[in-house]
Amino acid sequence: MSLIKSKSDIKQLVEGGKIIGQILEKLGKMAKAGVSTWEIDQAAEKMILAAGGRPAFKGYKGYPEDTPFPTTICASCNHELVHGIAKKNVILKDGDIFTIDIGMEWPVRKEKEVRSKEKSERGCFTDTAITVVVGKADKEVEKLLRITRESLEVGIKAAQPGNSVADIGKAIEDFVKKQGNYGIVRDLVGHGVGHAVHEDPRVPNYYDKKLEHFILKPGMVIAIEPMISLGSHHVKTGPDGWTIVMADGSLCSHSEHTIVITEKGNLVITRRPSEK
Ligand code: MF3
Ligand code: CO
Ligand code: CO
Numbered sequence: 241m242s243l244i245k246s247k248s249d250i251k252q253l254v255e256g257g258k259i260i261g262q263i264l265e266k267l268g269k270m271a272k273a274g275v276s277t278w279e280i281d282q283a284a285e286k287m288i289l290a291a292g293g294r295p296a297f298k299g300y301k302g303y304p305e306d307t308p309f310p311t312t313i314c315a316s317c318n319h320e321l322v323h324g325i326a327k328k329n330v331i332l333k334d335g336d337i338f339t340i341d342i343g344m345e346w347p348v349r350k351e352k353e354v355r356s357k358e359k360s361e362r363g364c365f366t367d368t369a370i371t372v373v374v375g376k377a378d379k380e381v382e383k384l385l386r387i388t389r390e391s392l393e394v395g396i397k398a399a400q401p402g403n404s405v406a407d408i409g410k411a412i413e414d415f416v417k418k419q420g421n422y423g424i425v426r427d428l429v430g431h432g433v434g435h436a437v438h439e440d441p442r443v444p445n446y447y448d449k450k451l452e453h454f455i456l457k458p459g460m461v462i463a464i465e466p467m468i469s470l471g472s473h474h475v476k477t478g479p480d481g482w483t484i485v486m487a488d489g490s491l492c493s494h495s496e497h498t499i500v501i502t503e504k505g506n507l508v509i510t511r512r513p514s515e516k
Contacts, residue, residue: 241435244459245364250500252364253434253461256293256346257498257509260366263287264342265512267313268372273334277315280340281326285312288344296343296365296437309482314341314369316483321467321475321492322369322428324483334375337385339494341369343437367433367463368510369496381491384470387419388493391466395430395445399499399506401458406451409444412466416445423473424466425492428484433498434461458503465496 245253263284270280288295295312309323316324316339317332324339332338345363371385391412398411408430416422430443441454445466456462471490478485486492500507 241439243432243440244457245434245461245500246459249364249434250459252346253366253498253500254507254509256344256364257366257368257511259291259293259346260342260344260368261510261512261515263291264340264368264370264510265514267340267342268370271332271338271340271372271374273332273375275332276328277317277324277326277330277332277338278328281311281313281315284342288312291346292348293344293346293363294348296345296367297341300437307481312342314339316341316494318491319486319489320478321425321469321484321486322494325480332374335377336374337371337377337381337491337493338374339369339371341367341494341496343367362435365433365435365437366498366510367437367496368498369465369494370512371493371495380470384422384468384491385493387416387422388466388468388495391416391445391468392464392495392497395464395466396497396499396506396508399456399462399464399501401456401501401503401505403456404452405441405443405454405456406448408464409451410447413446416466416468423469423471423486423490423492425469425473425475427475428467430463430465430496432461433463456501458501460501461498462501463496463498465494467492467494469493
């Protein structure tokens with residue numbers, strides 16, 4: 241499948257991105273003490289289905305031997321970085337930091353509406369994440385979240401047509417290093433997106449010389465997603481086989497947007513209403 245999306249794909253991506261941005265904002269507001277991550281997941285699934293989409297992560301397998309990812313959102317608390325599973329017995333409490341990562345295929349037509357000869361039976365995929373504070377967090381944690389959000393904006397600015405994918409990682413890394421002593425996760429990276437959850441290229445949050453030759457072109461769609469910690473950048477996989485946690489147990493933050501490279505710059509298609 242082409243990394244350059246068609247005009248009609250981009251139209252779907254823009255519409256789907258707007259919907260998922262609205263949904264993620266609502267989910268972020270639900271993150272209050274006493275609420276379970278499961279309740280937030282249920283709300284996410286309902287909103288996606290009501291909008292005519294499909295949760296892109298539920299049932300996802302990174303490798304054929306993986307057990308399918310079970311929930312609509314990735315719900316990751318505190319030292320959990322990404323790919324946490326929403327659970328009834330995980331109740332948010334004041335001072336927690338909580339990452340919601342959500343992906344949607346949109347539009348998804350019901351089986352009977354799809355005529356057999358129709359060419360495009362599948363929708364397009366968007367992917368976006370936020371880390372929020374439950375109640376009040378201390379200054380150090382607020383700064384971690386702010387720097388992560390700002391590093392995403394720095395990465396977005398570097399994602400210009402004619403620039404390389406290496407320019408994005410370099411911009412993010414240089415920015416974060418200037419802010420203090422933070423871990424910049426290396427084992428997980430951003431990615432192409434649109435026809436599937438994960439496509440080429442890899443979009444690391446650090447400088448990678450090998451990506452100098454990968455030039456961004458109008459019509460490419462990528463997810464940029466810095467993952468930053470208060471400790472070392474090392475991660476490990478938890479016992480459930482999905483949840484990725486910081487190896488040293490440090491707190492961590494994740495911000496993600498899906499963007500389309502255009503002739504003149506880029507379009508952030510998953511912006512939340514409050515971000516504009
Ligand atoms: N949202 C993740 C990403 O940003 C992918 C999640 S796949 C899942 O790339 F199966 F873990 F949900
Ligand atoms: Co994501
Ligand atoms: Co992603």
